[in-house]
Amino acid sequence: MINKILILLLIHLFGITSVWSINKDSLAKDLDPDPLEFVFKPQLSIGIGMMTFYGDIGSNHNGYHPTVSKLGYDLRLINPLTDYLDLGFYVLFGQVSSNERTVNRNLNFNSNITTGGLTLNYNFKHLLRKDRVINPYVHLGIESIEFLSKTDLRDAEGNYYNYWSDGTIRDIAEDDPNAASAVEIYRDYSYESDIREQNLDGFGKYAERTWGVHIEIGANLHTGKRIKLRVGTSMHFTFSDLIDGVTHQSVDNRAGDSKNDRILYTHFAATYDLTLPKKKDKAEPQEFDPIDIYRQDTLDSDGDLVVDLADYCANTPLDARPVDEFGCPVDVDKDGVPDYRDEQLDTPDTAFAKENGIAYSNEDFQLMYDRYYDSTGLFSDWNEERREWGSDPRDYEAYKKSIREKDTSTQQLFIVLGSDKIRTSANDLYKELSNKNFKVIERGDSVLYVIGGFETVDDMTDEIANLENDSIEVQGVVEVNTESDGELSEDITPVENYQSEDEADNEELVNEAQPTSTIVYRVQVGAFSRRLSLNVFKDLQDVVFVKGDDDLYKYYTGAFSDKSAAAMHKVNTSTSGYNGAFIVAFKDGKRISLADAGFEVNPDFDDSIEEDTVATVNAVNRELINFRVQVGAYMEQIPTDVLDMYLEIGNVYPKRDPSSGLTKYYIGKFQDYDQATNYKLELIEKGIEDCFVVGEFKGNIITAVEAIGLLNN
Structure with a gap:
């Protein structure tokens, strides 16, 4: 029955490959494609299964289930040829064994099998749906097989097995004159005797290797992009009948049939795709031809005779002409102010220009410096609404x-x-x-x-x-x-x-x-x-x-x-x-006097009109006077690194000066001028060299001298 199934599978595989060959030839005639190029996309497979022997000993495994056998292991390297054909290289190693106990003969053997070969694998991919998870396959291959067969003739004590008609095994033959003293012994299944060396049938030193072909059917289960599981069974047809040491030429009751030995391997395996992701080919840089680009786009929205594609300054006003080759207004003295708005066309290279193109003078820089420090309040015009500390x-x-x-x-x-x-x-x-x-x-x-x-x-x-x-x-x-x-x-x-x-x-x-x-x-x-x-x-x-x-x-x-x-x-x-x-x-x-001015004056009130000749003592509330340290003033947003340095030192209070547009920053609050001065020296040591002490009266910033004047009065 098994032989018939294998023959049908071989015919089916041959028919598929023939059709593929015919189709390929016809396509070659019509389209004349380039020769098929072999691409190395390896897949590694490791499997384990059961090896079952079909030969003379055991009467082709008659009476036993196919899985009642020995373990085997296989390693495969598979490379796709097309979407539905793979080429595989494999090795298979394991053991096969068989024991026969009948009235006529008692034979046993165990053989170490090592085989390796080449397979052609067909997976039906072009006939099935692309979104399938289970993929059937058929393999056909040729292989080389090596075997080392031994038999179990003696027990551990060196006693030969003598099989009696009552089913026992004894140390003396049943027809021996001393059979009455025979002792029952048991097999140890150690397979200590080399079958070829025993030369029981006169075959001599025959080769313990042979060729074979095998056919396999099974299915792959796709579990991911790189991993798939496989279940399959393969029949290995050897070109030898000597694996079990028994052939049709064996003597007496050892003689078997004329069929060659076969091995059935049923296994489970996992396959991993070793193919690396394909690197995308880098596009070769294309030569840039600006003339060709200009031909494609000649739109000039602002009419300055420079096309929009090459115009760095879009919407150039009419009074800004002429323009340079980039479509921008001409700036002869390179001061950053175009000539049509430049009131000084020969600004020196070493000078900085104002918005009107006129170079800053020494007086301008002095004015900016005075506004920055402004310790006298010359440029300050504080509004009462903005006098709260911490104003945003x-x-x-x-x-x-x-x-x-x-x-x-x-x-x-x-x-x-x-x-x-x-x-x-x-x-x-x-x-x-x-x-x-x-x-x-x-x-x-x-x-x-x-x-x-x-x-x-x-x-x-x-x-x-x-x-x-x-x-x-x-x-x-x-x-x-x-x-x-x-x-x-x-x-x-x-x-x-x-x-x-x-x-x-x-x-x-x-x-x-x-x-x-x-x-x-x-x-x-x-x-x-x-x-x-x-x-x-x-x-x-x-x-x-x-x-x-x-x-x-x-x-x-x-x-x-x-x-x-x-x-x-x-x-x-x-x-x-x-x-x-x-x-x-x-x-x-x-x-x-107040009395002459119409006020009712108490008798004990000094209504003298004599002017004071000494300063007023405690003219203002002492608690309303404080000292702070000004650490900086900025027209725009304060740099992040400077603000971080301020915050590491202590609480920073910003105050905006509406007249100058400067935001001034203060740290600390002290009742005593000496304390503020000492704190200023600490800040200088920390790297804030331009800090100085200012006064504060009723939330209003004044000079330190004025604050001292209020205190010392």
Whole structure:
């Protein structure tokens, strides 16, 4: 039955390969393809199974199941030829064994088998669905077989096996005269005797190797891209009948049939694809032909005679012509500003240019340096809304927009009485404290004492006449930009001709003008031994100061005609941290007592009008004064590495200066100047060399000198 099945499989495989050969020949005639190229795509397979012997001993394994046999192992190297044909190289090694115990003969053998060969494998791939998981196959191969056969004739004690008719094995033959003393023994299945060496049938030293062909059927189970499992069975047809040492030429009852020996191998195996992923061929670089590209695209959207594909500057305006070969406006001096916007076409190579193409001068760099450090507050115009520590500088753009929307500034005229450079007597200045329009304008480190603001020249005619009647010399008239909140800007313009037409025509009327006798109430903040910037008292309204003959600077806030308003302002000033604030009254250019000014004065109150000759003690609340260390100022976003260095040192407080656009960064908060100075030295050792100490009063940044002046008063 097995022989018939194998013959049918051989016929089927031969038919398939013949059809494939015919189809290939016909295709070759029609299409004339290139010769088939062998590509090495190895697959390694390792299997284990059972080897069953079919031969003379055991009557072709009659009466036993095919799997009742010995273990075998196989190793295969498979390489695909086409999608459905593989070429395989394999080795198979194991043992076959058989035992025969009958009335006529008792034979046994065990043989070590080693075989290797070549197979052609057909997998039906072109006939089945591509998405299948199980793939059947048929193998046909030729092989070389080596065998080493032995038989079990003696036990471990060297006693020959004598098979008796009662089924026992004894150490003496059943027909021996001493059979009565025979002892029963048992086989040890050690197969110690070489069959060829026994030469029981006179075959001599025959070769223990032969050729064979085998056919195999089975199926592969695909479990992944590289791994598949295989189950199969193969019949190996040897060209020898001597594997078990028995042939049809054997003597007596040892004789067998004339068929050659066969071996059945049923196995399970795993296959791994060793093929490496195919490397993608690198595309050869193509030569770039710009002329060919230009031919393909001639669109010139901005009309500058440079096609869009080669135009580095799209949408070049008409007034920017001519352009260079890249379509960009010409920049002869290479200062980064195109010629059509360049107001200086010969900017030196070593200079940096502004947006208009004009080179920065030494004065420009000095101005930028002063703005960067700005320790005197010259470029600072802090807004009360921005005075909280930790304010977010990212809101600066929105803040500037709100300032522009609220900007309703006007131009006003002021009469200049004197300045810190043009000295005016203290008496003359004290006289003007009775004038509600008396003001002080700071411009950097300079000070102007003025009276104003007037809308026109005619409005200030009477005031000039009153000053001349009091023998106070008018130094000139200036025009100042006044903000909507009453603050005076630093934009000051001298007025050359400030005499009105009426005044020129009728000087007598001017000379007859007389000052009013209105009482003016002010709140004196304190008398200080050094001049403090008005920025220190930014939270107070209408702050003015006068330097007396005693070299003390007396600061006043507000100017009221109503004593109740003055009293309320004094209370607000005192409760906001100005401990030494008190009301003073002026009339007709002189200071008068509060009683004369209409106040009810307690008997124990010192209502003297004598001016203080010593500085005010504890003029401000000591707890409102602090010192900080400024570590940097940046126009744009602070560099990340600098910010990281600041954060490693301590808490950093940013403050945006609206006037300069700089964001200034401060570290530390100290009650004592010496502590702040020591901390500054520590920061210098850590690499922040440009840091310096500043003061803080009521959340407002002032200079360290001004903070010390407030403390030491």
